[in-house]
Amino acid sequence: METLEVDNTQVRKNQIKSLKKIKKKRNNKKVKKLLQKITEAAKSGTGNLLALAVDAARERATLGEISYAMEEAFGRYNIKSQISTGIYSQEIKMDENFIKAKELSNEFNTLTGRRPRIMIVKLGQDGHDRGAKVIASAFADMGFDVDIGPMFQTPEEAAKQAAENDVHILGISSLAAGHKTLVPETINELKKINRDDILVIAGGVIPKKDYEYLFDHGVAGIFGPGTAIPESAIKILEVLIDAYR
Numbered sequence: 001m002e003t004l005e006v007d008n009t010q011v012r013k014n015q016i017k018s019l020k021k022i023k024k025k026r027n028n029k030k031v032k033k034l035l036q037k038i039t040e041a042a043k044s045g046t047g048n049l050l051a052l053a054v055d056a057a058r059e060r061a062t063l064g065e066i067s068y069a070m071e072e073a074f075g076r077y078n079i080k081s082q083i084s085t086g087i088y089s090q091e092i093k094m095d096e097n098f099i100k101a102k103e104l105s106n107e108f109n110t111l112t113g114r115r116p117r118i119m120i121v122k123l124g125q126d127g128h129d130r131g132a133k134v135i136a137s138a139f140a141d142m143g144f145d146v147d148i149g150p151m152f153q154t155p156e157e158a159a160k161q162a163a164e165n166d167v168h169i170l171g172i173s174s175l176a177a178g179h180k181t182l183v184p185e186t187i188n189e190l191k192k193i194n195r196d197d198i199l200v201i202a203g204g205v206i207p208k209k210d211y212e213y214l215f216d217h218g219v220a221g222i223f224g225p226g227t228a229i230p231e232s233a234i235k236i237l238e239v240l241i242d243a244y245r
Contacts, residue, residue, distance in 0.1 A: 005207065006177035019062060026060040034059055035069040042073030078150045083133070088229075089141035097230035098142065104237035105143030112244055114145075116237060118169040121149035121158045123186065126176035131204065135173065138229045155182055159189035162198055168240055169220075174204040184217040201236060203227070 034056040041047035053066050092098045108116045120136050122129055129151060140146045147165050149158055162170045170190070172183055183202050190196050201221040202214060211222050220239060223232040 005210075008178045008181040012181070022060050022062070031056065031059050031061045031065070035061060035065055038066060038069040039072045042070045083136050083140050083146055083148065085137060085140045087141075088134075088138040092230070095230060097228065097234060101142040101230045101233040101237065104234060104241065108237060108241055108244070109143070111241065115143060116169070116240055117145040117147070117165070117167040118171055118236075119147040119149060119158075119162050119165055119167045120171045120173060121153055121161075122151055122173055123153055123155060123158060123182040124176060124178045125152065126174060126178065127151060128175050129173075131175070132173040135171070135203065135229065139233060142230065142233050144233075155185035155189045158186055159193060159195070162190070163193055163195045167198060169199045169201060169236060172200065172202045174202060174206060177205075179204075179206050180210060180213060183214055183219060187218040199236070199239065201232075203232070 034052070037047075038049065038052045038056060041049055041052055049070065056066055056069075057063075089098070105116055108114075118139055120132050120139075122132055132148065136146045136148050147161075147167065149161055153161075158170065158172070170186070172179070172186060174183070179202060183200065187196070187200050190198055190200070196218075199220040200218065201223065202219050203223040204225075206214070206222060206224055208224065214222060221232070221235055
């Protein structure tokens with residue numbers, strides 16, 4: 001199957017260049033006043049926010065600036081990701097790989113005194129979290145302690161949360177072609193805070209031709225579409241157990 005490759009780094013550079021050009025040409029004093037009107041209307045509960053946003057957009061205010069103007073009043077909405085345990089295991093509890101994954105999870109617990117802990121995150125503008133929730137629920141049923149990061153995290157935020165939660169594994173789910181930029185950045189952020197002991201794995205829609213690139217940048221495992229979840233858990237646990245022996 002032919003896969004479209006998106007050069008995420010170049011797309012970002014082009015977008016930043018375009019935004020800088022727009023901000024240089026527009027009347028920034030007028031834009032600032034219009035954005036302030038949005039914030040005031042949001043705080044007071046009076047006025048038409050849509051009309052004010054249109055006025056700001058006509059003067060070339062960016063979508064991000066308009067959003068931030070309202071965020072000052074409303075705050076930022078965070079999706080609460082919940083893990084539903086027991087559902088996955090009901091369907092697959094007799095599978096030999098599922099059983100082996102649970103056994104390895106118990107072995108790691110005996111070896112270290114802790115359950116293997118994984119945090120699953122979505123980075124950048126990737127707004128699809130259904131697959132990540134399925135993975136999280138399955139790993140919980142196989143004996144992992146599982147954390148889910150909020151949507152739209154930056155690499156810095158993901159690394160910080162992984163360190164604060166003291167996880168063994170940071171799993172990055174990618175569906176929006178940002179893996180060649182966001183995954184290496186996350187690994188670098190872990191190094192900055194001296195937590196490069198946390199294993200970073202990646203899953204989702206990642207072309208096989210990009211695997212070597214990610215491995216070269218420190219990814220411990222890659223699990224593309226069609227990977228059986230228990231098999232990925234076994235591979236991760238074997239690496240973890242070897243590291244702690």
